[in-house]
Amino acid sequence: MSAVIEHDNHEDHHHGPDKGLMRWVLTTNHKDIGTLYLWFSFIMFLTGGVFALVIRAELFQPGLQIVEPEFFIQMTTMHGLIMVFGAVMPAFVGLANWLVPMMVGAPDMALPRMNNFSFWILPFAFSMLLATFFMEGGAPNFGWTFYAPLSTEYAPPTVTYFIFGVHLMGASSIMGSINIIVTILNMRAPGLKLMQMPLFVWTWLITAYLLLAVMPVLAGVVTMMLMDIHFATAFFDAGGGGDPVLFQHVFWFFGHPEVYIMILPAFGIVSAIIPTFARKRLFGYASMVYATSAIAFLSFIVWAHHMFTAGIPITGEMYFMYATMLIAIPTGVKVFNWVATMWKGSMTFETPMLFSVAFVILFTIGGLSGLMLSIVPADFQYHDTYFVVAHFHYVLVPGAVFSIMAAVYYWLPKWTGNMYNEALGKTHFWLSFIGINVTFFPQHFTGLAGMPRRIPDYALQFADYNMISSCGAFLFGFSQILFLFIILQTIRGGKKATDQVWEGAHGLEWTIPSPAPYHSFSTPPKNLEEAHG
Template sequence: MAHGPAKGFTRWLYTTNHKDIGSMYLWFSFAMFFLGGFFALVIRAELFQPGLQIVEPNFFNQMTTMHGLVMVFGAVMPAFVGLANWMVPMMIGAPDMALPRMNNWSFWILPFAFAMLASTLFMEGGAPNFGWTFYAPLSTTYAPASVTFFIFAVHIMGASSIMGAINIIATILNMRAPGMTLMKMPLFVWTWLITAYLLIAVMPVLAGVVTMMLMDIHFGTSFFDAAGGGDPVLFQHVFWFFGHPEVYIMILPAFGVVSAIIPTFARKPLFGYSSMVYATASIAFLSFIVWAHHMFTVGMPLFGELVFMYATMLIAIPTGVKVFNWVTTMFKGSMTFETPMLFSIAFVILFTIGGFSGLMLAIAPADFQYHDTYFVVAHFHYVLVPGAIFSITAAVYYWLPKWSGNMYDETMGKAHFWLAFIGLNVTFFPMHFSGLAGMPRRIPDYNPLWADWNMISSVGAFLFGAAQLLFLFIVIRTIIGGKKATAEVWEGSHGLEWTVPSPAPYHTFSTPPEVK
């Protein structure tokens, strides 16, 4: 029978409740977001001016590496798993996740993985310094000793992701309320279902590639060592076979979030629901056959370059369909602009800009000039920050009243939005220019030619960082108190999660709802 949560720390340690686990994922991700953000600010502080002022090159490389790893595996991925934990059961009318004990485990191994990864900063020789893409042989023969801990941490993160993905698939396929057919599921559930399959397909590939590194480092194999008959380019093929689907793992659930929020505040159903589902599936499929566009300069044969160029250009089509659908959803709606909507609109605009630069990067001859410059840094930050981070932020504002039972302060939410929006663009837009002007990425010092753009980027980065402190304050304040939220929360909200009271009771849908 329904009962409340246990008391004390063991509530969190032993919990199998999807809401508790969802909250822990979200808080963990929030903590990692600040840690990764701190690393980013060290980078931006050093790059404020030409010359070496604050850190040494080797430590700078540790910062770029740790920033990437912590943000990708620690902030973005766990945040989406947290949202899935909270929302998927409530959206499909299920009482909990299908595999609650595994759910507990998949969360609780994460803090250990990241504690281990962070501890490498204090080891002799320092943390991993070979970039988040850890290309061999820089990450094998030439790596600091801490690389072994990095490999172990990646294995644990991968295990956590795989378990989370299995759980989400099992929940969605088996626990939908009567009448909730697949094509009636909210788009967030659909995008997560597809994301979960991507995770199961590629996390083992990542585990494989780091295991091959481990063998090369400690067991005398030569997978990636040319001197022993191995192949450094093989590393890149295997890594990007994981890495490209990985970027969609970080963006597909964001599509789902935005597809929930825009119809709510446009007070109009999502345009082209079924085409959205098919577009998501197409993007997921294409993500498996485009990986070598990250490697246009490694010297593939002409035919290989052409195949990967054409395949990559195709991604623009389903992605375009999504953007057009969101815009058409807004068209002739009755729009209001609460904080979640502001973040979602910014998502559509800025993610599209990131998509445009992605299309430019797909043109292989032009990529020879863009590759490994700040233009690429601008591109993937435009996709990931307003893409993944803004959608997560939008989701938090959108569902926080449901989670906590209290409304957040709208004025403060809007202030947070504008600070983040301005900070983001001031940080990352100039990177297009410094990149086109020829500044390579991952360098701690640079020619004065790029000094102006770098100074602007650094100022923007600190503004963006400050905006997130405001976000933390708003979230805590809302959880503590505030205006009570209704069950519907938003005037235009639709879906099962809005039929339960706010805050959502510890156990929801113990009896399945009827979906018509």
């Protein structure tokens, strides 16, 4: 008996995908939707990347050369929004769509139609956001953190479309998260216990929980903005008894869990790849699960470390400083577990492993600069400088983005049935690795020396480091064309992949053919001991 009943409007009963464009518009298949998410996120990654290159081109030399300051701040704002909500988050949701049902032995996602809905909201949401460039007043210009009153009293009228765009993205994320949670809790192959799940599934379960907890809060804060702008409420206006700092509290109550939303699935990916290429089981599986949970819990109670200079009471600053430092403990558990997994392993360094090892090293650098930022008196110096920019780009680019690239190289043979070109993959890695470090490492120095973020011009003493930084950015940016080429080449052909693909790979997705059939597990898998990667 098939576990999937194909409901078809036509009389002919077929199990494969439809032909043509409408396959992608109407699909309810988790693999198709995963592919849609991944391509969408790649387009957004390139779009946000172009914005970043505009920023770096302007900052190549001191003085104003290329763009007006008004446009520069629109670029920084949209670069952040597009990368966070358009590139990183949809990429992880795309990976979850492809992988979670295969990893837990499910026929598909729990709610397939809603899955399609979650995806197709996104192109509309980002069209609304990007359309603001062509409207009166220009695109949002208040930074991706859209602090009030910059985003209320002093905002261009397009802020209204920004608000509704955020509402749409939130609706997409909430429905996507519900789908992922329900799939994990309800669709596991019979007998597959929670503590047997691959860590990618675990980290996504916790990520989806975080999304459900904080995306409504984001919806709340943009609604408050909407009311302040159009209905004369006083949430963020001290003259009416409100407080602009209230905005920052509500925003960062969303924003801090949000940064873990962008990194926990990355932890899951790296925890799948390192054991494969070290040819050892993951060290400390249970502690990885508990550490992820601990990080998720702590993410709710540290938000005001983003606001040390906003004028919160000193006792509050002390509390948030120490609570923030606690995060280093579970994160350290993870880093040591990855290192212990590699210890005395039979390591090989294929492209996914290169990206993963780079992730462990460079994410740790980003984590440690985060620890520096958590120290209240030091933060008064670092706040709103390029040191902060360097910090969060180290956790997001060689962190989140590298993990996504690692995941693409690692699972692409399973998705397409073809091996990618290893030499080109390694070239892409080294160009990206060098590009990223050349871009962001100098920003630590300019930041510590006091160069403020989001400003199109700077003092002459920062010129050399900025020129180096811009060169790195262009290297990294153009390297991604190679990435696109490698993916297209692999889709079109190449050496046929085996079912297991990698000799050290464990997990249910490696037990099915490559490319994975349209419906992976019509009947539930029996070899559950394979599941735990």
